[in-house]
Amino acid sequence: MLDAIDAAILRELQNDARISNKELATRVNVAASTCLERVRALQRRGVLAGFHADADPAALGRPLQAYIAVRVRPHNRDVVEPFIRFVLDLPETIALSHIAGADDFLVHVAVRDAAHLQRLLLDGFTSRREVAHLETQLIFSHIRKWDVGPM
Amino acid sequence: MLDAIDAAILRELQNDARISNKELATRVNVAASTCLERVRALQRRGVLAGFHADADPAALGRPLQAYIAVRVRPHNRDVVEPFIRFVLDLPETIALSHIAGADDFLVHVAVRDAAHLQRLLLDGFTSRREVAHLETQLIFSHIRKWDVGPM
DNA sequence: ACAGGTTCCGAATACTCTTCGGGGTATGGC
DNA sequence: GCCATACCCCGAAGAGTATTCGGAACCTGT
Numbered sequence: 191m192l193d194a195i196d197a198a199i200l201r202e203l204q205n206d207a208r209i210s211n212k213e214l215a216t217r218v219n220v221a222a223s224t225c226l227e228r229v230r231a232l233q234r235r236g237v238l239a240g241f242h243a244d245a246d247p248a249a250l251g252r253p254l255q256a257y258i259a260v261r262v263r264p265h266n267r268d269v270v271e272p273f274i275r276f277v278l279d280l281p282e283t284i285a286l287s288h289i290a291g292a293d294d295f296l297v298h299v300a301v302r303d304a305a306h307l308q309r310l311l312l313d314g315f316t317s318r319r320e321v322a323h324l325e326t327q328l329i330f331s332h333i334r335k336w337d338v339g340p341m
Numbered sequence: 342m343l344d345a346i347d348a349a350i351l352r353e354l355q356n357d358a359r360i361s362n363k364e365l366a367t368r369v370n371v372a373a374s375t376c377l378e379r380v381r382a383l384q385r386r387g388v389l390a391g392f393h394a395d396a397d398p399a400a401l402g403r404p405l406q407a408y409i410a411v412r413v414r415p416h417n418r419d420v421v422e423p424f425i426r427f428v429l430d431l432p433e434t435i436a437l438s439h440i441a442g443a444d445d446f447l448v449h450v451a452v453r454d455a456a457h458l459q460r461l462l463l464d465g466f467t468s469r470r471e472v473a474h475l476e477t478q479l480i481f482s483h484i485r486k487w488d489v490g491p492m
Numbered sequence: 493a494c495a496g497g498t499t500c501c502g503a504a505t506a507c508t509c510t511t512c513g514g515g516g517t518a519t520g521g522c
Numbered sequence: 523g524c525c526a527t528a529c530c531c532c533g534a535a536g537a538g539t540a541t542t543c544g545g546a547a548c549c550t551g552t
Contacts, residue, residue: 203394207358212508221532237400242393242487243354249388251492278486285485291478327442334436335429336393341402363539372501
């Protein structure tokens, strides 16, 4: 499915998506033209879904992160879809997971401080009729591994 | 802290980290040389923490994702630090959060299937002495917002 | 008004991207 | 074995981009 060269390309681009194609080609030991075609093939296949700058929320004035577990009632399409749109439109939202279990959603947010979080919870979430239950957990530290390797 | 041009640069690079500097300059309406210097300043300041390719776990043979909430006992430095290293070394791990609340860690994993998840839980986690409690939640869908804006 | 500092720009050179034709090499049919 | 097919890789070269640097414009406080 993915040979050694593709895997190496993936690894390098996950580590630094902004290296030049020539540099990438050198690191994975193929010609630049070959490398370029490989990268495009990976994109076409959907293995490489995109390239994103990673901004530090703390440096942008949001040093506090939290998970908000939400129960949405009734849990049907007409309620869930607007809720998802609402959450994704919040500037505080970093990620949203739809999960199986006692809670229905896990929202990862970055905020200025505790007061900001409180305001977000009270004005943003509990004021919505479909939100049946909230549980908030502060995040001390969040480490994201960028190197998702092939199996 | 961050003027309109920096914010625009951030937005564009979060959306596509691999656009050329010239294209970026065009989009944010400055000269290419200015744009280059701005990007470097944002990196120097730590606002732009890195550039990463986003690989699709499903396309790499790990279509199933889950959160594993872990309680670690005793919750002291000598136990916690090796545990963090262990989790980050697992190929299944995508992200790890150290949190405040009933649970101590939330581990985001991507696996092949339910059997793989079961094996990971039994052989990887519950077999470790410091793991006092586990709670696993399947993830139906996970949406990450890339545009963390300034305040 | 002016000195000091900062930010921006455009020109020019060095470097990189991208295309394309051609040459290897593996595979399968006969 | 031998050919046809498909695939992948490579290097050359024109088009395009990155990067540096000197100087102009613009604040800001005195």
